[in-house]
Amino acid sequence: MGIIECKSICKSFGPKIALDSVSVDIPKGKIFGLLGPNGAGKTTLIRIINRITIPNSGEVIFDGRPITQRDVEKIGYLPEERGLYRKMEVGAQAMYFAQLKGMSQRDAQRELKIWFERFGIQDWWKKKVEELSKGMAQKVQFITTVVHKPQLMILDEPFSGFDPVNAELIRQEILRLKAEGSTIILSTHNMESVEELCDNIALINKSKLVITGGVNDIRHKYGNNNIELVYTGENALTADASLFDILSDDNNAGRHTAVLSLAEGVTTNDTLAAVLSQNITVNSFKELVPRMNDIFIKLVTESE
Amino acid sequence: MNLNNLSIIIGREYTTRVKKKSFLILTFVVPVLFAALCIVPSVIMAVSKEESKRVAVIDESGIVLPFLESNEVVTYADYSDYDTDSVKSTLDELGMDALLHVSRLDTVARSLTVDSYSKKPLGIELVASIEDKVNDAVEDYRITSYGIENLDRIMDEVKSNVSMTTYTLDESGKESVSSSEVYMVISMLLGMIIYMFIAMFSGTVMSSVIEEKSSRVVEVLVSSVKATELLFGKIIGVALVALTQFLMWIVLTLVIVSVAGGLIGFDKITESASMTDPAAMMSSMGVDPETVGNMGMNMDLTALTAAADSTAAVSPMAAVMNTLASLNYVQIVVAFIIFFIFGYLLYASLFAAIGSAVENEADTQQLQIPVTIPLLIGFFIAFYSFKAPDSGLVFWGSMVPFTSPIVMLARIPYGVPVWQLIVSIILLIATFAACAWVSAKIYRVGILMFGKKSTFKDLWKWIRQD
Numbered sequence: 001m002g003i004i005e006c007k008s009i010c011k012s013f014g015p016k017i018a019l020d021s022v023s024v025d026i027p028k029g030k031i032f033g034l035l036g037p038n039g040a041g042k043t044t045l046i047r048i049i050n051r052i053t054i055p056n057s058g059e060v061i062f063d064g065r066p067i068t069q070r071d072v073e074k075i076g077y078l079p080e081e082r083g084l085y086r087k088m089e090v091g092a093q094a095m096y097f098a099q100l101k102g103m104s105q106r107d108a109q110r111e112l113k114i115w116f117e118r119f120g121i122q123d124w125w126k127k128k129v130e131e132l133s134k135g136m137a138q139k140v141q142f143i144t145t146v147v148h149k150p151q152l153m154i155l156d157e158p159f160s161g162f163d164p165v166n167a168e169l170i171r172q173e174i175l176r177l178k179a180e181g182s183t184i185i186l187s188t189h190n191m192e193s194v195e196e197l198c199d200n201i202a203l204i205n206k207s208k209l210v211i212t213g214g215v216n217d218i219r220h221k222y223g224n225n226n227i228e229l230v231y232t233g234e235n236a237l238t239a240d241a242s243l244f245d246i247l248s249d250d251n252n253a254g255r256h257t258a259v260l261s262l263a264e265g266v267t268t269n270d271t272l273a274a275v276l277s278q279n280i281t282v283n284s285f286k287e288l289v290p291r292m293n294d295i296f297i298k299l300v301t302e303s304e
Numbered sequence: 305m306n307l308n309n310l311s312i313i314i315g316r317e318y319t320t321r322v323k324k325k326s327f328l329i330l331t332f333v334v335p336v337l338f339a340a341l342c343i344v345p346s347v348i349m350a351v352s353k354e355e356s357k358r359v360a361v362i363d364e365s366g367i368v369l370p371f372l373e374s375n376e377v378v379t380y381a382d383y384s385d386y387d388t389d390s391v392k393s394t395l396d397e398l399g400m401d402a403l404l405h406v407s408r409l410d411t412v413a414r415s416l417t418v419d420s421y422s423k424k425p426l427g428i429e430l431v432a433s434i435e436d437k438v439n440d441a442v443e444d445y446r447i448t449s450y451g452i453e454n455l456d457r458i459m460d461e462v463k464s465n466v467s468m469t470t471y472t473l474d475e476s477g478k479e480s481v482s483s484s485e486v487y488m489v490i491s492m493l494l495g496m497i498i499y500m501f502i503a504m505f506s507g508t509v510m511s512s513v514i515e516e517k518s519s520r521v522v523e524v525l526v527s528s529v530k531a532t533e534l535l536f537g538k539i540i541g542v543a544l545v546a547l548t549q550f551l552m553w554i555v556l557t558l559v560i561v562s563v564a565g566g567l568i569g570f571d572k573i574t575e576s577a578s579m580t581d582p583a584a585m586m587s588s589m590g591v592d593p594e595t596v597g598n599m600g601m602n603m604d605l606t607a608l609t610a611a612a613d614s615t616a617a618v619s620p621m622a623a624v625m626n627t628l629a630s631l632n633y634v635q636i637v638v639a640f641i642i643f644f645i646f647g648y649l650l651y652a653s654l655f656a657a658i659g660s661a662v663e664n665e666a667d668t669q670q671l672q673i674p675v676t677i678p679l680l681i682g683f684f685i686a687f688y689s690f691k692a693p694d695s696g697l698v699f700w701g702s703m704v705p706f707t708s709p710i711v712m713l714a715r716i717p718y719g720v721p722v723w724q725l726i727v728s729i730i731l732l733i734a735t736f737a738a739c740a741w742v743s744a745k746i747y748r749v750g751i752l753m754f755g756k757k758s759t760f761k762d763l764w765k766w767i768r769q770d
Binding site for chain 2: 013014047050051052053069072073075077079081082083084085086087088096097099100101102141144145
């Protein structure tokens with residue numbers, strides 16, 4: 001059962017339809033990628049889950065029952081457009097956001113101290129936000145999103161604005177939060193991080209849900225069942241009509257790189273066994289799965 | 305509404321503002337100014353005496369000079385044997401501040417002309433005093449010219465010097481001496497202060513909404529609390545700041561006035577003030593007596609001056625004191641707080657809605673117009689109310705909710721029937737409730753609208769949207 005189930009969500013702003021009967025199921029304890037081109041309706045969906053916007057029809061189920069205003073305390077939201085009070089001190093500001101999420105003053109103080117130490121920014125407590133660089137402010141904002149230990153975190157482009165070192169820090173924190181049992185919704189255009197971090201995704205385009213499911217399932221579904229084989233040998237590999245076909249074979253001084261297309265219903269093991277029986281040395285044998293990037297482009301252009 | 309969230313928001317709005325330097329400065333400087341306004345005019349009158357002037361007089365008529373008696377303010381010297389132009393050019397060498405030239409007597413018109421020449425302009429009081437004396441001289445000449453025995457004594461007896469003392473009657477028929485200028489000043493002050501407070505603090509709410517929107521803090525906030533909680537938390541927080549400031553002003557002003565009064569000695573101040581004429585007092589308070597006259601006050605300054613001189617009449621300072629004592633301060637303060645709170649709530653909610661529709665302060669101008677105009681109209685009617693406190697315009701101005709907070713406050717010193725106060729307050733509260741409901745709808749949608757400049761059409765669309 002998902003922590004969030006969106007059931008046939010419809011939302012329109014005047015004549016403009018933002019979401020057209022979108023249903024997604026976000027499993028607990030996993031990282032869920034919310035993908036889609038700009039203006040597809042991702043932000044509207046996120047705002048509906050956050051109860052910032054109320055849908056015209058459909059409902060959001062949180063942890064098995066219809067979501068209520070009290071449940072937003074269990075959600076942490078990092079919007080794409082970040083913002084903090086520029087003239088307010090970092091510490092006071094973090095305390096404010098934590099308390100609005102229902103934390104007591106004592107708990108907020110204690111947890112914030114831990115987070116500030118973890119990020120090595122203890123001495124920023126008394127600084128005003130306007131004195132911080134953009135990256136520094138992002139760190140503070142990330143802390144305010146997660147300090148109340150939300151069951152669900154919604155991170156919209158969490159890596160934008162971070163240098164590679166800090167982006168890695170955030171990535172590790174996301175994985176750590178997942179390991180601690182949090183569910184994370186990741187909305188991003190960075191398909192590499194989707195492949196690397198997400199367990200499941202939903203792709204929205206033009207206010208409609210295009211596809212949703214496990215990342216691996218989707219990649220395999222849109223894969224052509226191809227294998228990349230690198231081998232060395234006197235003779236070139238020969239095709240076996242019942243098992244596989246050779247789409248290409250580049251010979252580079254005895255080192256071959258071939259792409260095999262498997263026949264319907266043939267497993268990779270059967271193919272590997274057949275390849276090994278030929279008089280060649282296998283250097284690498286790799287399933288060719290399409291990049292999320294390619295799937296994204298393909299699905300979005302198809303649905304246009 | 306979640307009261308816990310609401311109180312956290314109010315807490316932030318309040319503490320961040322109260323800690324601001326500008327708040328502290330305003331809170332402590334204004335009472336000093338208020339206290340100065342109370343004390344300084346009387347102190348100035350008590351201590352400042354103009355430096356004595358020396359006036360050279362060339363009297364070709366021969367009748368004026370005997371009337372020009374020197375005193376501690378001015379010394380007259382007879383230069384009648386000298387040439388006008390040479391005295392004029394050598395004033396400094398002669399040690400004279402001014403030359404007074406009295407023309408030959410015109411025996412047909414039985415009058416004369418007087419000119420004065422000086423490097424620095426002569427003070428109003430000195431000019432008035434010289435004119436008085438010259439007139440005395442001419443009158444005396446004319447009386448003598450009739451050749452009637454004892455005519456001068458008869459004329460003195462005929463001269464009348466009656467001034468009106470105004471009493472106001474309270475319910476029980478008890479009469480008290482009143483000074484209508486005091487009512488005017490209090491009425492203007494109250495109207496101005498409440499206008500300032502409403503405009504200033506509603507503006508604060510608007511900027512604060514814009515700040516949250518343009519810095520994008522708002523999206524995080526509304527993911528934690530409802531938009532209405534945020535809106536009303538902000539409005540209430542700022543209202544508490546305003547009330548804090550107001551109460552601090554009252555307390556600090558009282559403290560400063562009583563401490564300063566104790567140091568200087570209040571008796572001395574009031575004593576000296578009661579001897580000075582109201583025209584001088586008003587001008588030293590920065591009010592030009594002539595403008596006051598033009599404003600249509602039923603006040604005869606010369607009569608009052610005369611009254612000050614005559615021991616029989618009530619001294620104007622006593623009337624001022626009497627009027628000040630007769631005012632119902634509890635009613636004023638309570639009415640101020642009630643009308644400020646609801647007037648502010650009404651305007652703050654409207655300004656917040658405007659703020660939510662724009663991304664920076666510069667874009668507010670067009671949207672602000674329908675809200676600023678009623679506020680300004682209220683201010684102008686309030687200014688009119690001391691002229692005609694019982695006129696229809698002022699009455700309706702104090703009833704219509706958008707102008708009532710300001711106009712009613714300006715009316716209060718003149719006495720307002722309780723039923724009118726109650727009706728006005730009820731109308732104001734009802735209007736506030738309706739406007740707050742509409743504003744909340746605009747605000748909820750507006751704060752998340754970015755990129756395009758909103759128009760009234762958009763606002764209307766947001767109101768109808770659910």
